[in-house]
Amino acid sequence: MTPAKTAVLYRMVMDKHVCPWGLRARHLLKSEGYAVDDRWLTTREETETFKAEHGVKTTPQTFIDGRRIGGYDDLRRFLGKPVRDKDRKTYTPVLVVFAVTALMAAAASFAGGTLANPRTPEWFVAFSMCALAMLKLRDLDGFATMFLGYDVLARRWVSYAYVYPFVELGAGVLMVAGVLHWLSVPAAMFVGIVGAWSVFKAVYIQKRELRCACVGGDSNVPLGFLSLTENLMMIAMAAWMGWRAWG
Structure with a gap:
């Protein structure tokens, strides 16, 4: 039996703010068959402490097999998904x-x-x-x-x-x-x-x-x-x- 794929996701979920990129990261992980350990950062202080501890500037942050994958775009790259280039010209x-x-x-x-x-x-x-x-x-x-x-x-x-x-x-x-x-x-x-x-x-x-x-x-x-x-x-x-x- 193939062991279930698991991921740990840290994202901001506060009374007045729920990070949309965190929601997108959770959805992406679940659509790829990952069981998500969804960990909420519920205050600004908790969020800043988390970022300082891991040396990151933004959330959400995803960890898979103990390895930090990064934010939403990093997660897409890790999963082999295209990442939108904000500077790319388009019609x-x-x-x-x-x-x-x-x-x-x-x-x-x-x-x-x-x-x-x-x-x-x-x-x-x-x-x-x-x-x-x-x-x-x-x-x-x-x-x-x-x-x-x-x-x-x-x-x-x-x-x-x-x-x-x-x-x-x-x-x-x-x-x-x-x-x-x-x-x-x-x-x-x-x-x-x-x-x-x-x-x-x-x-x-x-x-x-x-x-x-x-x-x-x-x-x-x-x-x-x-x-x-x-x-x-x-x-x-x-x-x-x-x-x-x-x-």
């Missing part, structure tokens, strides 16, 4: 926005009685504009700082970096409603063209490796094709809405 945030707004557009069409609604692609682009603007507005100052790294107009007129998300949001809302085309179409066309040229110049002419501010100033999305896509979508949407309104 995931943008792809998630596009996936969700596509579903929203489809749902709006379905609510109207058909998925073949000609407004479905319009709603998709407009919803995407609104969602991306919302992410920028979470931390307007952080967005502006990153945006200034590559936008050609913002570098000449810093206030544009603060105006841009509001223009994107306003144009998106008006396009969802299908009103005031005289305002939404030129606004979307203008920011789309400036944005597309800024990205194209920085990435494909200057060959710079930058992070994109499209989902906010705290993202690790690389400036590149998907960043250009956001702007090209706005240009195409503006052209289409203008053609429908006046063509």
